[in-house]
Amino acid sequence: MTETFIDMKCLYNNKESRCIMKDNKKCLKFKEMIMEKIDGEANASVLKIVSNHIQNCPDCLAYEKSLKKMIELTSLMKVEAPDYLETRIMATIDSTKPQFNWFPVISYGTTFAVAIIAAFFLIYNKPFAPSQVAVLKSVVVEKQLVASIKAPVQVAKVNVAKINKTIMQSSAKAQDIAINTATKDKLAVRELEVSAKPAVAIAIQPVANDYNEKGPVRQNIAAGNNIIQSASAPVAANNPNYGVSAIEVKSVMNAAEVKPIPTETGLPLLEQNKAIVANNLINPNHGDFARIVIKVEENTLVKIMIYDKAGRVVTKILDEEKAPGTFEARWYGKNDYSQIVAEGAYFVYIQIGKRVIKSHIIVNKD
Amino acid sequence: MEEAEIVKRIKKGETKYFAEIINKYKKVVFGQAYNFLRNKEEAEDTAQEVFIAIYKSIKKFRGDSKLSTWIYRITINTCKNRLKQLQRLRSHTADEFYEEGEENKTSMVDNIKEKEEKEPDKTYASSQVKKLIYKRIDELSNEHKQVILMRDVDGLSYEDIGRVLKLSVSAVKSKLFRARENLREKLEKDDVI
Numbered sequence: 001m002t003e004t005f006i007d008m009k010c011l012y013n014n015k016e017s018r019c020i021m022k023d024n025k026k027c028l029k030f031k032e033m034i035m036e037k038i039d040g041e042a043n044a045s046v047l048k049i050v051s052n053h054i055q056n057c058p059d060c061l062a063y064e065k066s067l068k069k070m071i072e073l074t075s076l077m078k079v080e081a082p083d084y085l086e087t088r089i090m091a092t093i094d095s096t097k098p099q100f101n102w103f104p105v106i107s108y109g110t111t112f113a114v115a116i117i118a119a120f121f122l123i124y125n126k127p128f129a130p131s132q133v134a135v136l137k138s139v140v141v142e143k144q145l146v147a148s149i150k151a152p153v154q155v156a157k158v159n160v161a162k163i164n165k166t167i168m169q170s171s172a173k174a175q176d177i178a179i180n181t182a183t184k185d186k187l188a189v190r191e192l193e194v195s196a197k198p199a200v201a202i203a204i205q206p207v208a209n210d211y212n213e214k215g216p217v218r219q220n221i222a223a224g225n226n227i228i229q230s231a232s233a234p235v236a237a238n239n240p241n242y243g244v245s246a247i248e249v250k251s252v253m254n255a256a257e258v259k260p261i262p263t264e265t266g267l268p269l270l271e272q273n274k275a276i277v278a279n280n281l282i283n284p285n286h287g288d289f290a291r292i293v294i295k296v297e298e299n300t301l302v303k304i305m306i307y308d309k310a311g312r313v314v315t316k317i318l319d320e321e322k323a324p325g326t327f328e329a330r331w332y333g334k335n336d337y338s339q340i341v342a343e344g345a346y347f348v349y350i351q352i353g354k355r356v357i358k359s360h361i362i363v364n365k366d
Numbered sequence: 367m368e369e370a371e372i373v374k375r376i377k378k379g380e381t382k383y384f385a386e387i388i389n390k391y392k393k394v395v396f397g398q399a400y401n402f403l404r405n406k407e408e409a410e411d412t413a414q415e416v417f418i419a420i421y422k423s424i425k426k427f428r429g430d431s432k433l434s435t436w437i438y439r440i441t442i443n444t445c446k447n448r449l450k451q452l453q454r455l456r457s458h459t460a461d462e463f464y465e466e467g468e469e470n471k472t473s474m475v476d477n478i479k480e481k482e483e484k485e486p487d488k489t490y491a492s493s494q495v496k497k498l499i500y501k502r503i504d505e506l507s508n509e510h511k512q513v514i515l516m517r518d519v520d521g522l523s524y525e526d527i528g529r530v531l532k533l534s535v536s537a538v539k540s541k542l543f544r545a546r547e548n549l550r551e552k553l554e555k556d557d558v559i
Contacts, residue, residue: 032543039517041524041539069559070550073499074518081396085410086388089417093381 027053027060034064038071256317258304258329261293275350275357283364284333284340290361292329292348296322300353304329306361307347314341333363340365369433376424384424388417391434394520395441401515402445404500408452416444435529438522442512442530495558502552510545517542 033050036042042050054061278291292304304317314335331348335341343365350357367386375383395416400409419440427436503511516522516530528538553559 031547032539035543035546036539039524066550066554066559067546070546070553071518073495073553073558074503074514074549076496077401077499077503077515077519079397079400079409081392081413082406082410085392085396085413086385088410089388089414090381090385092414092418093384093421 027057030057030060031063034060035067038064038068256306256315256329256331256334258318258327260325261328274352274355275359277348277359277361280359280361281364282331282333282361283366285365287332289330289332290348292317292331292350292359293326294329294350294352295326296324296352298353299323301351302327302353303349303351305349306331307349308341309345309347314346331361370429373424373427373429373433376421381421384417384421387420387433387437391437392417394434395437397519398438398441398515399445399448401503401519402449403452404504408448412444412448415448416441419444431529432526435526438516438520438526438530446508498556498558499553502549502556505552506545506548509541510548513538513542514545514549 030050030053033042033046034054037047037050054064274297275292275294278293279288280290282288282290294302294304296302299321301320302322303319305319306314306317308314315331316336317329317331333341341363343363346361346363348359348361350359367383372383372386376387392413396409396413399412399416400406403409403412416437420437423440427433503514506514512531513527516527517524522530524535524538524542527533527542528535531538533541550559
């Protein structure tokens with residue numbers, strides 16, 4: 001077959017061009033124009049050219065027919081959207097309506113408030129004088145020291161109950177005034193253990209000395225009094241020496257003390273409430289202490305805790321089983337490490353058996 | 367109400383007017399989704415996804431282009447992403463999608479019967495033929511498939527297709543021509559046309 005070139009004036013794209021026709025092959029240019037015609041996108045001139053061409057080209061005529069058929073077939077692929085689609089989408093949109101975004105309002109508002117507070121602070125507070133700066137520095141140094149002491153102290157925390165037990169065992173055995181050498185050794189060990197915290201060691205020292213100097217405790221031991229009983233039973237109130245009993249060793253450690261007191265306390269409220277805080281405004285610098293008086297009616301677990309405003313435990317005054325009686329716990333405004341606590345309100349949590357009583361104590365240092 | 371007015375009201379927060387947009391374009395969106403995914407449920411979900419995307423971003427629509435073009439573009443992109451996602455999740459083909467939908471098959475046969483009743487001379491359309499066409503269209507490249515669906519199924523003009531696909535009219539023309547040639551050759555081999 002030979003290639004034939006048909007000269008024609010192609011108005012397609014308003015350009016004069018030559019369309020290449022090959023025998024038994026496709027006339028690409030015309031076919032594209034045929035497609036345009038079928039799609040209704042051809043202009044008048046293109047339509048004219050295509051019509052003229054198709055009359056003389058059976059190949060292109062066949063092409064036009066097959067293309068039309070194919071387009072009809074592909075157009076059958078139209079699908080109808082389900083009726084409920086609109087309702088479904090609207091329901092989803094209604095449920096996902098954008099909410100008002102408060103974040104910028106809150107963030108800008110906070111920034112503005114902070115700026116205002118800072119401005120007031122700068123206006124009404126004088127800048128730090130050099131002396132104040134020095135004081136501040138010393139406070140910082142002090143805090144650092146306290147922090148460095150805290151760690152070893154925690155390790156060397158004395159188990160007071162063990163000491164008490166040791167003392168009592170030895171007291172039961174010893175008929176003589178002389179202290180068992182084993183007890184002495186143990187006390188010495190305890191002293192070594194607590195030596196990391198001077199304040200605690202000092203607190204222990206007088207009690208240890210009592211043994212040597214025939215102090216009241218030793219007298220108790222010598223008299224064969226059961227210290228546990230005297231500490232928990234109300235009859236101990238009659239014991240003139242209860243004030244310096246073994247419990248006091250514990251109370252010194254906890255910066256608080258618990259004593260059994262006579263039932264006739266003269267506190268009518270106690271009968272009703274089972275626990276009262278008799279002095280709840282204290283200044284630890286002046287040696288003030290808060291009096292927490294509790295009444296125990298049966299053998300039960302008694303717990304007295306002091307919490308700060310943040311809910312942290314400041315000190316555990318008591319957590320043990322008590323026999324019936326009236327007891328007074330004293331809190332000297334100190335934490336577990338015998339440090340005077342900061343000014344502010346502190347919460348007292350008293351639990352007698354299943355009963356819980358809550359109160360508060362104000363610490364003021366002025 | 368004109369489209370521009372509807373868009374304005376939706377932007378102001380009058381959600382109820384969005385129903386009009388859905389009503390107008392649900393056929394196109396669902397059709398496109400169905401032809402891409404070949405599964406009724408997936409197409410419904412995708413159509414919903416498209417309309418929610420439109421609703422959420424309608425504030426960004428400045429009116430530079432026609433709303434239909436903009437919607438179409440979102441539809442195409444969402445369908446493409448969904449198809450990719452599905453292909454990753456399940457390695458099933460479009461054929462499987464199609465064969466699964468017995469219900470769809472019936473509706474399509476009904477469609478053909480209806481057409482046959484209206485135009486009795488065109489008896490070529492049978493469910494088997496239709497199935498074959500679906501298969502052959504799926505064999506085309508995504509670009510070719512897109513232009514054929516846009517032109518023959520959705521009836522978009524060359525200009526609109528150009529806007530959606532960001533192509534010139536002449537590029538659309540040549541792409542459509544090549545796509546149709548490709549499909550025609552396949553269908554000719556199958557003796558369908």
